Amino acid sequence: MNKRAQFDKVSLSFETPKGRLNVVEDVSYDINDGDFIAVIGPSGCGKTTMMSMLAGFQKPTTGNVLFDGRPVAGPGPERGVIFQEYGVFPWLTVKQNIAFGLTLNANHVPAAERDAICDHYLGLMGLSDFANSYPKHLSGGMRQRLAIARAYAVKPQFLLMDEPFGALDAQTRSNMQNLLLKVLQTEGKTVMLITHSVEEAIYLASRIVVVTARPARIKEIIDVPFTYPRDESIQERPEFAELRSHIRQLVMDEYRAQQAQLRPVSFSE
Amino acid sequence: MNGAGLRRFGLGLLPWIGAILLWYAVRWSGFVNVSLIPAPHQVAAKFFELLTKEGLLIDIFASTRRVFLGVALGILVAVPVGFLLGWYRPARTFADPMINFFRALPPIALIPLVIVYFGVDELAKLVILFYASFFSGVIVMYEGVSQITPLYIRVAQTLGANQAEIFRKVIIPLTVPHILTALRVALGVAWATLVASELIAAQRGLGAMIQNASTYFLLDVIYVGIICIGLIALIMDLILRKITARLLVWQDRAIA
Numbered sequence: 001m002n003k004r005a006q007f008d009k010v011s012l013s014f015e016t017p018k019g020r021l022n023v024v025e026d027v028s029y030d031i032n033d034g035d036f037i038a039v040i041g042p043s044g045c046g047k048t049t050m051m052s053m054l055a056g057f058q059k060p061t062t063g064n065v066l067f068d069g070r071p072v073a074g075p076g077p078e079r080g081v082i083f084q085e086y087g088v089f090p091w092l093t094v095k096q097n098i099a100f101g102l103t104l105n106a107n108h109v110p111a112a113e114r115d116a117i118c119d120h121y122l123g124l125m126g127l128s129d130f131a132n133s134y135p136k137h138l139s140g141g142m143r144q145r146l147a148i149a150r151a152y153a154v155k156p157q158f159l160l161m162d163e164p165f166g167a168l169d170a171q172t173r174s175n176m177q178n179l180l181l182k183v184l185q186t187e188g189k190t191v192m193l194i195t196h197s198v199e200e201a202i203y204l205a206s207r208i209v210v211v212t213a214r215p216a217r218i219k220e221i222i223d224v225p226f227t228y229p230r231d232e233s234i235q236e237r238p239e240f241a242e243l244r245s246h247i248r249q250l251v252m253d254e255y256r257a258q259q260a261q262l263r264p265v266s267f268s269e
Numbered sequence: 270m271n272g273a274g275l276r277r278f279g280l281g282l283l284p285w286i287g288a289i290l291l292w293y294a295v296r297w298s299g300f301v302n303v304s305l306i307p308a309p310h311q312v313a314a315k316f317f318e319l320l321t322k323e324g325l326l327i328d329i330f331a332s333t334r335r336v337f338l339g340v341a342l343g344i345l346v347a348v349p350v351g352f353l354l355g356w357y358r359p360a361r362t363f364a365d366p367m368i369n370f371f372r373a374l375p376p377i378a379l380i381p382l383v384i385v386y387f388g389v390d391e392l393a394k395l396v397i398l399f400y401a402s403f404f405s406g407v408i409v410m411y412e413g414v415s416q417i418t419p420l421y422i423r424v425a426q427t428l429g430a431n432q433a434e435i436f437r438k439v440i441i442p443l444t445v446p447h448i449l450t451a452l453r454v455a456l457g458v459a460w461a462t463l464v465a466s467e468l469i470a471a472q473r474g475l476g477a478m479i480q481n482a483s484t485y486f487l488l489d490v491i492y493v494g495i496i497c498i499g500l501i502a503l504i505m506d507l508i509l510r511k512i513t514a515r516l517l518v519w520q521d522r523a524i525a
Binding site: 055056057074075076077079080081083085087089090091092100101103104105106107134135136150151154 | 423425427430431434438439518519520
């Protein structure tokens with residue numbers, strides 16, 4: 001298996017007025033080509049910080065975050081990021097949002113091909129009827145689909161998703177998960193997904209990294225025994241329920257540990 | 270014009286009719302000496318007299334040109350300065366007290382100094398209007414720019430944008446709304462400062478007209494001057510709002 005991303009003894013800490021705050025501590029794991037990794041842990045534990053280091057927004061205090069064998073120096077189009085807050089550009093129409101990355105020098109997309117790529121992802125994400133609408137007219141689920149379409153359009157081989165479906169209602173969320181599985185089936189990408197939903201992690205991922213309450217350390221790495229393509233029926237399987245109760249137990253333990261911690265400063269992830 | 274448009278127009282007209290009726294009512298009530306309040310129709314007659322015989326249009330043009338130039342120059346400088354202050358926190362810490370100090374000074378208090386340093390010509394009036402527009406615009410700009418979220422910049426970076434592309438394709442579109450707001454605020458302040466700027470030996474202009482009329486106690490001329498200033502400011506603001514609505518169709522609140 002080809003290693004795409006590596007966390008090698010990664011720690012990250014901040015200096016605060018009340019002393020050092022360790023956010024991530026001695027984390028090591030690899031993400032191989034074609035993996036779908038879900039990172040799960042109590043909220044505020046430092047999951048997003050892990051992703052943010054691989055995306056190139058933060059640098060580890062010690063250790064190395066490698067992408068394709070080289071330390072991550074900054075953000076780049078080969079690592080697509082789907083943000084929790086979507087970040088669709090409100091001043092651009094749906095189609096212009098998707099085209100945004102295609103017009104950048106770094107991606108070398110000839111002008112003649114842009115239209116076809118936009119149309120492809122508009123169709124794939126069910127946004128064709130809204131091509132010329134501004135994001136203010138879109139629902140939360142549609143904005144999320146637009147953010148995904150925009151990230152996909154520049155063809156990153158690696159996708160980083162930070163609780164992408166966290167703000168959606170249950171129905172939309174489950175539709176989005178199925179859409180993501182379908183798209184991954186056709187486009188084959190490596191994914192790192194940050195989530196706090198145990199069901200989502202099992203349903204989507206091939207491997208689940210459970211992290212501890214802050215500072216985030218690796219608690220357990222679990223291989224998910226289901227093959228792709230998957231559909232919702234796997235959620236009825238006894239292995240699914242077993243895995244769910246196991247992971248839930250791990251996460252709940254950490255949640256309790258977090259509550260017990262006397263927190264000197266309140267930090268979001 | 271459709272039914273809804275007609276109703277909106279009527280609704281907007283209503284307070285004006287109310288104001289004119291109130292004006293007549295005060296005049297006829299006998300509480301105030303009638304010679305101190307010219308009737309609306311007298312003011313209207315004076316307006317046409319000034320328009321046809323005294324060259325009111327020249328005054329309107331002189332004032333509008335001063336306001337336009339003052340605001341244009343003020344905003345031209347306020348946009349880059351406000352942007353830098355909003356973008357770089359240390360710059361803000363550095364310049365904020367200074368800007369608030371100068372902003373708090375009423376332009377009218379500066380007139381004697383402006384006369385000393387810039388004389389009594391067109392330049393002096395322009396300096397006053399520039400001063401007023403710059404300081405009101407720069408505050409709006411940097412307050413707005415400092416609230417731009419870094420999220421969109423991060424998104425652009427992950428899509429592969431370089432520094433120049435981020436500036437051109439993300440920061441400029443996010444700055445446009447603040448430039449337009451700064452322009453609107455500066456226009457309002459500039460019209461309010463106009464009369465003061467025309468205190469400096471102006472031959473023509475609505476402020477000068479009001480000044481001169483007050484010397485001879487020509488109340489109707491004063492009323493015409495005030496109403497003209499208000500109307501032109503209103504029209505300029507309306508035009509700017511139309512432009513804003515056109516440029517910012519993407520915004521959640523349509524200002525149209």
